[in-house]
Amino acid sequence: MSRDMLVWIAILATAAGCFAWKILGLSVPAGLLDRPLVRRFAMLVPVALLAALTAVQTVTSSTGQLTVDARLAGLAAAAVAVLLRAPFLVVVGGAVAVTALLRLTGIG
C-alpha cells in the first residue's frame, strides 16, 4: 500500500471516529453517560494527550530523541501569549514568527 493511501485511510478513520463521538454525545439520553467518573475521565484524557503532544512536538527530533531547538523558544512565546490571554491566532502566529526568526538568524 502506498504511503499516500495510508494517509488517506488515517484521515478517513480520524473523521469517522471524531464524528462518532459527536453524534454519540448528542444522541445518548442525558444521565446514561453523565456519571462523575466518566465525566472526570473524559475531562482528563484530553489534558494528558494535549500535554504529551505539546512536549513531543516541541522537544523531540524526527527519531524521537530529546532535542532543544528554535521550536522551544517559539513555544515559550506561545506560553507568554496564552498567559496574557491573547487571541488564538496571535498565540500561534507569535510562536511561528519567533521560531522562523531564530532560524533565519541561524540560532535555531
Place this chain on the structure above:
Amino acid sequence: MTTQNIRDAEEAPVKGRRAVLRDAFGVGVAVGVSGVAFGGTAAAGGLSVAQACALSLLAFTGASQFALVAAVAAGGNPLPGALGAILLGSRNALYGLRLGPILALPTRLRLPAAQWVIDETTAVTIAQPDRRSARLGFTATGATLFVLWNATTAAGALGATALGDPARYGLDVAGPAVFLALLVPQLRQAGAKLRLDRERCWVAGIAVVIALAASPFLPSGVPILLSALAVPLVLVAGRRR
C-alpha cells in the same frame, strides 16, 4: 400599553438576536481564520492540499486534526496517530451531552448538527439564556466556523505549498502552540481564573514524562497514546490518598 412600550417589546427579541449573532461571529471569525495555521502545518507535514481540506471538512475538530498531521509529519505508520486523534476528540461527546437537552433537536437534524459540536459552538451555545438564542448561537457559530475554517485551511495549504520548505518559516511549531493554547485553560480550576487544578496538573506532568521517555523507543503516535495512562494512574493514586 403605550406605542413606545409596544415598540420596545417588539424590538427586544431583535436586540437579543443581534447580541447572539455578535457573540457567534466574534468566536467564529477569530477561531475560523486559524484554519490558515492548520492548512500551513498540514502542507508542511507532507499532506496534499486535498488531504488537508478533507480533514478540515470531515473531521472538523482542530486539536484532532493537528494531532493527525503531527503523526503524518513524523513519518512511519500514521494509524496510531489516527487513534490518538480520535481519542482527543472524545471531549466532543461530552459537549454533545451538554448540548442535547439545550438544543432539543428533532432526530432528522441531529446528524447534520453533530458535525458542529465542538469547543467553540458549545461555549457560545451554553452561554445563551433560552432555547431560541441557543439554537441561533449554535447555528451561527457553527456556520461561520465551518465556512471560514475550511476556506482558510485551503488557503494555508496552498500558500505553504507555494512557499516551499515550510519548516524554515517555523510552521512546525504551530501544532504545539495550538495544543498549549487548548491545554492551559483546562489546567485551571473550574470557575477560577488563576488557581490551578492539582489533579489536572499531575495528569499533564505525568503524561509529558511518559511520552518523552517512550518516544525514542516507540513509533511516532504510540507515545501519545501511552501518555493517556497518566489518567488512571492519577485517579488510582488520588483514591488511595
